Amino acid sequence: MVMRMDIQPYLLEARQMQALSLGVHIPLVCFGIAFPAMVLFAEGLWLRTGDPTYKALARRWSKVMMILFAVGVVTGTILSFELGLLWPRFMEEWGEVFGVAFALEGFSFFIEAIFIAIYVYGWDRLSPRAHMLSGIPIVIAGITGSAFVIGVNGWMNNPEGFDLVDGELANVRPMAALFNSNVWHELVHMYLAGFLVCGFLVAGVYAMARMGGRRDRYHRAGLIIPLAFVALAAPAQVVVGDWAARTVAENQPTKLAAFEGLEETTAGAGLTVGGIYLGGKTYGGVEIPKLLSFLAFHDPDARVEGLTAVPESDRPPVAVVRNSFQVMVGIGTFLVALAAWFLVARLRHGRLPASAWFLRAVVAAGPLAIVALIAGWITTEVGRQPWIVYGLMRTEEAVTGADGIPVGFATLIVVYLALGATVLYLLRRLARTPPEVED
Amino acid sequence: MAADLVLALLIVGLTAYAVLGGADFGAGFWDLTAGGAKGGARVRGLIKRSMSPVWEANHVWLIFVLVILWTCFPPAFAAIMDTLYVPLFIAAVGIIFRGGAFALRGEAATIGEARALGAIFATSSVLVPFCLGATVGAVASGQVPSDDALGAWTNATSLLAGAMAVVTGAFLAAVFMAGDARRAGLDDLVRAFRRRALGAAVVAGALALGGIAIVNADAPALYDGLTSGAGFACVIVSGLGGLATIGLVRAGGWSSARFTASVAVGAVLIGMAVAQRPDFLPGELTLEEAAAGDSTLVVTLISAAAGLAILLPSLALLFRLTLTGTLDQEFHPIGDEEAKR
Numbered sequence: 001m002v003m004r005m006d007i008q009p010y011l012l013e014a015r016q017m018q019a020l021s022l023g024v025h026i027p028l029v030c031f032g033i034a035f036p037a038m039v040l041f042a043e044g045l046w047l048r049t050g051d052p053t054y055k056a057l058a059r060r061w062s063k064v065m066m067i068l069f070a071v072g073v074v075t076g077t078i079l080s081f082e083l084g085l086l087w088p089r090f091m092e093e094w095g096e097v098f099g100v101a102f103a104l105e106g107f108s109f110f111i112e113a114i115f116i117a118i119y120v121y122g123w124d125r126l127s128p129r130a131h132m133l134s135g136i137p138i139v140i141a142g143i144t145g146s147a148f149v150i151g152v153n154g155w156m157n158n159p160e161g162f163d164l165v166d167g168e169l170a171n172v173r174p175m176a177a178l179f180n181s182n183v184w185h186e187l188v189h190m191y192l193a194g195f196l197v198c199g200f201l202v203a204g205v206y207a208m209a210r211m212g213g214r215r216d217r218y219h220r221a222g223l224i225i226p227l228a229f230v231a232l233a234a235p236a237q238v239v240v241g242d243w244a245a246r247t248v249a250e251n252q253p254t255k256l257a258a259f260e261g262l263e264e265t266t267a268g269a270g271l272t273v274g275g276i277y278l279g280g281k282t283y284g285g286v287e288i289p290k291l292l293s294f295l296a297f298h299d300p301d302a303r304v305e306g307l308t309a310v311p312e313s314d315r316p317p318v319a320v321v322r323n324s325f326q327v328m329v330g331i332g333t334f335l336v337a338l339a340a341w342f343l344v345a346r347l348r349h350g351r352l353p354a355s356a357w358f359l360r361a362v363v364a365a366g367p368l369a370i371v372a373l374i375a376g377w378i379t380t381e382v383g384r385q386p387w388i389v390y391g392l393m394r395t396e397e398a399v400t401g402a403d404g405i406p407v408g409f410a411t412l413i414v415v416y417l418a419l420g421a422t423v424l425y426l427l428r429r430l431a432r433t434p435p436e437v438e439d
Numbered sequence: 440m441a442a443d444l445v446l447a448l449l450i451v452g453l454t455a456y457a458v459l460g461g462a463d464f465g466a467g468f469w470d471l472t473a474g475g476a477k478g479g480a481r482v483r484g485l486i487k488r489s490m491s492p493v494w495e496a497n498h499v500w501l502i503f504v505l506v507i508l509w510t511c512f513p514p515a516f517a518a519i520m521d522t523l524y525v526p527l528f529i530a531a532v533g534i535i536f537r538g539g540a541f542a543l544r545g546e547a548a549t550i551g552e553a554r555a556l557g558a559i560f561a562t563s564s565v566l567v568p569f570c571l572g573a574t575v576g577a578v579a580s581g582q583v584p585s586d587d588a589l590g591a592w593t594n595a596t597s598l599l600a601g602a603m604a605v606v607t608g609a610f611l612a613a614v615f616m617a618g619d620a621r622r623a624g625l626d627d628l629v630r631a632f633r634r635r636a637l638g639a640a641v642v643a644g645a646l647a648l649g650g651i652a653i654v655n656a657d658a659p660a661l662y663d664g665l666t667s668g669a670g671f672a673c674v675i676v677s678g679l680g681g682l683a684t685i686g687l688v689r690a691g692g693w694s695s696a697r698f699t700a701s702v703a704v705g706a707v708l709i710g711m712a713v714a715q716r717p718d719f720l721p722g723e724l725t726l727e728e729a730a731a732g733d734s735t736l737v738v739t740l741i742s743a744a745a746g747l748a749i750l751l752p753s754l755a756l757l758f759r760l761t762l763t764g765t766l767d768q769e770f771h772p773i774g775d776e777e778a779k780r
Contacts, residue, residue: 070542073495074535080505081531084520091509092517096731097512100738106499106506107746113495114757121766122490137753171730174738402524403588415532419539424554427547 010405011396014086017409019381020222024416025368026377028072032112033146033194034229035065036138038202042225043132053217056437059123061202064427066120071423073113076411078412086405089386090398093169097162100174101151108145111137146194147187154182157380158251159389162418179253185244186380192237193373196335199230205431207359220437223352227342227362234339237332242295248298248383252390253305254314255383258321260292262306269293269304274330277322316385324378331372336364441737442730445511446719448743450712452507453575454705456500458611461604461704463494465612467537467564468605469635470557476550480772483557485628487544487773489619490768494541496757498534505595511739515719515729518584523574526592530570537563544773553773568608578599579711580658581721595657599650606646607704610639614684614700617691622762623770629691636688636696640681647678660721664714673710677703 008014046054080102084091090092117135122131155161161177163170203380206222249256256262262269271292275285297304307315338361343351347434352358388395455469467484473479509516520527538561547553576597577583585591613636620628655662680703687696715721719729730736760766 065544067542070495070538073498074538077498077502077534077538078531081527084505084509084516085524085528085531088517088520091520095509095516096511096515096735099506099513099731100735100742101675102506103503103510103739103742104746106503107742109502110496110499110746110750111753114753115500117492117495118757118760118766124666125765169732172734174735233725340671380564400521400524402521404524408528410533411528415535419535422539422543426543429548430546 008396008399008401008405010409011399013405013409014111014399015395017391017405017412018051018082019378020087020409020412020416021082021375022377022381024420025072025075025079026373027197028075030194030197030373031065031068032072032142034142034198035061035068035192035202036116036142037134037195038198038226038229039065039373040132040135040139041229042221043135045221045225047128047132049118051217052438053221053435056218056435057098058334060430060435062120062123064430066116067423067427069112069116073421075416075419083317085402085408086399086400087176087388087398087432090393093393094159094389097159097169097172097174097177098155101148101155101178104178105148108141108148112141112145115141133229143191144358147183147189148178149198150186150190151178151180151183153380154186155180156388157384157390158182159237159392164392182247185240185247189237189240189244189376192233193369193376195229195233195375196237197369199226199233200335200362200369202226203230204363204366209431211363218437220352223362227339230335231339231343231346233270234336238336241329241332245295246297247379254307254310255316255321255380255408256296257305257307257309258318258383259325259379261318261322262304263308265306265309267293267303267304268301274326276326277319280318282322305361314386316383321379321383324375324382327375328372328379331368331375335365335369335372338362441733441740442511442726444740444754445507445730445736446712448727449504449507449511451707452500452503452709456497456504457604457607457708458701458704459466459493459497460500460617461568461608461613463490463497464537464564464568465608465610465639466616467541467561468609469612469616469632471561471565476554481625481628482631483773484771485616485620485623485625485632487541488623488768488770489616490541491545491768492761493757495533496754498538501534506737507743511731511736512719512729513731515724518720518724519574519578521585522585522588522591523577525588526570526573526577528569530574533563533567533570534559537567554690559772562593565605568604569729571601572604573601575604575708578720579661579715580654581660581723583720584723595653596661599646599653603643603646603650603707606639606643607707610636610643610684611700611704613639614688614693614696617688618697621691621693622764623767627771633688633691634635637685640685640688644681645676661711661714665710668713670714671708673706673713677706679705679708680706 041060042054042058045051046058054080105298115134117132118126118134119138122134126134155177157179158180160180161175203223204228206219206226209219210223245256245259248259249304260269260271261280261282263280268290269292270287270289272282272285272287277283293302293304294300296302307318341353341358341361363392384390386396388392388398466489470479470483473482480747508519536559540556540563544553544556544560547556560649573592574597577592577594579600580594580596582594582597591597615634616633617629617636620626620632651662654665665674680699683699684696684703687693687699717725717727719726721772
């Protein structure tokens with residue numbers, strides 16, 4: 001029932017269009033994952049201490065949460081459409097294997113939408129206890145929703161849960177596809193990334209206020225609560241990053257080789273820290289002997305498969321993957337150091353770091369965390385190329401034959417720029433309005 | 440058997456979206472036509488108040504429909520996307536504008552900002568249901584698959600379906616919001632939306648009657664399905680639902696009108712699905728051919744049962760809190776002197 005066999009001349013634009021839409025949506029997902037927990041934490045502090053500062057903070061944050069959720073709803077909808085509009089052959093062939101994950105995600109999304117409305121519009125309408133309880137489903141649905149979507153991504157990287165008999169799908173096991181061997185580390189990695197992005201961005205707003213001389217309880221709490229979450233998430237991310245790298249080494253050796261730009265299969269492969277990869281060579285950076293083998297297999301002499309192990313047509317664009325990977329790791333290291341700075345000052349001196357550089361670093365950390373997040377997704381998704389379903393279907397086989405991809409791409413760029421500018425403009429103004437602390 | 444059950448699930452989702460999501464789009468239609476800043480301020484204020492707590496949950500029904508479609512009927516989903524990418528892309532972009540502008544309008548601080556965002560919200564509220572309605576019309580009138588990216592959804596039946604989607608949304612919105620206005624004790628708005636409900640009902644009825652001739656000429660197979668057997672029964676139920684709603688609106692029975700109006704809209708969709716049995720894409724793909732393997736269908740049904748077991752009580756809670764006024768915000772006219780937050 002395939003009708004369109006036209007060759008798509010704009011495959012790259014189609015991929016960029018999808019990447020753009022994901023790049024816009026994923027930072028919003030971070031707020032879906034992490035922000036409800038922070039809001040509830042602040043509300044919990046209010047219920048425990050009776051301090052209206054915390055209530056004002058939770059209330060203000062819940063307003064931001066609602067706006068960002070709404071924007072996430074619409075940017076997420078675009079993604080659903082694009083799956084079909086851009087990759088119809090992918091959906092046609094494999095939809096029945098991984099689709100159930102999206103059905104379950106849909107229910108999470110319902111629960112999130114329902115309880116965000118009850119929570120945000122229920123301030124002072126529900127009893128404090130009922131109000132707090134109405135926030136809990138938002139936290140849970142934020143986790144389950146992203147888990148199911150990541151299940152699909154993990155499946156694309158490591159397709160399981162079906163048999164191929166003479167090239168035809170058989171014995172489809174949707175649950176095995178959903179709980180593939182990639183889902184757990186990807187989920188935890190993304191979940192922690194959500195806390196880092198959301199935490200540093202929120203903290204950045206209050207760090208800026210503090211630099212502007214607003215040193216009252218409200219702004220102090222607004223800085224410390226997200227930093228506390230970040231301080232927990234950052235060190236854990238180091239451990240999960242290691243877990244992720246080992247899983248990639250096992251399931252997708254070519255992707256791992258692209259992380260480093262490793263040409264030949266090597267025992268005791270080194271890792272170059274920093275530097276830039278251009279035209280098949282790494283310029284600059286410091287090579288640490290045997291580190292890649294050690295990180296990938298926890299054995300300094302382990303054999304790491306190089307890019308040349310597969311034909312050139314089966315390799316991802318190495319420069320994009322390697323440079324993105326370095327950006328992610330570099331920024332990640334900075335964020336961990338910053339979180340450690342906060343923790344040490346807090347635990348040893350019982351206060352925030354006194355240096356103005358700390359505040360400046362926190363302000364920079366939010367946008368940098370988004371860069372790291374996107375770089376991480378580029379690493380894993382471009383690293384998956386040229387496959388849309390790893391080893392089974394090439395991206396070029398999945399793409400639509402439809403006309404007009406450049407038009408659609410250009411339209412979306414304009415739409416997202418307008419949307420982003422409006423959201424930032426209105427949120428900045430919201431940040432400037434004084435807090436509504438009740439007496 | 441499993442395919443029939445999943446199809447039923449799909450139609451439930453589509454009906455829920457047409458009624459709940461459709462009413463939200465219809466509210467945007469009334470926002471668009473509310474008139475100048477001063478005259479329309481109260482209507483716009485009520486629209487915002489009614490929609491705010493529910494529009495996101497209502498929107499998720501669209502995602503639900505898409506997901507069921509691509510999981511359980513992948514070849515049909517791919518064919519629809521292949522053929523109807525123009526209206527679907529316009530709808531997707533319109534959804535960004537509609538939702539984004541609506542959510543952000545609450546933060547508008549000046550009359551100019553509120554007007555600009557309101558205009559985007561209202562215009563896209565008409566565009567999106569039109570495109571989605573035309574998509575449904577194109578599928579029902581056997582236009583999918585086709586290589587004609589424009590002709591496939593600009594045949595008379597598709598355009599009619601697009602127009603019907605806009606008008607029925609406006610009808611539902613007017614009925615729902617008259618009830619909301621009654622609860623809030625805003626008598627002038629009750630009258631305003633009663634007028635709108637009756638007007639939309641007349642237009643919808645005229646479109647439906649005129650549509651009979653259009654469908655007969657443009658899509659004879661669909662016409663036959665809608666004028667015989669179970670398809671015809673659905674059409675009758677829809678017509679009766681519409682008439683009952685008009686009566687209830689005149690008498691001020693808002694709660695019952697909510698229900699009968701929903702029946703009127705839902706019955707048409709069910710009728711269209713019944714009319715094209717046993718085909719999924721008329722003339723191209725039967726339900727059995729379109730359906731995924733049984734294991735996928737069964738797992739989807741189990742997942743949906745579990746999901747609905749959580750979703751339905753949650754939705755009931757949201758609607759109860761909304762309809763009893765617990766989540767009601769203060770009423771603020773929009774666009775006039777009250778545009779400030």
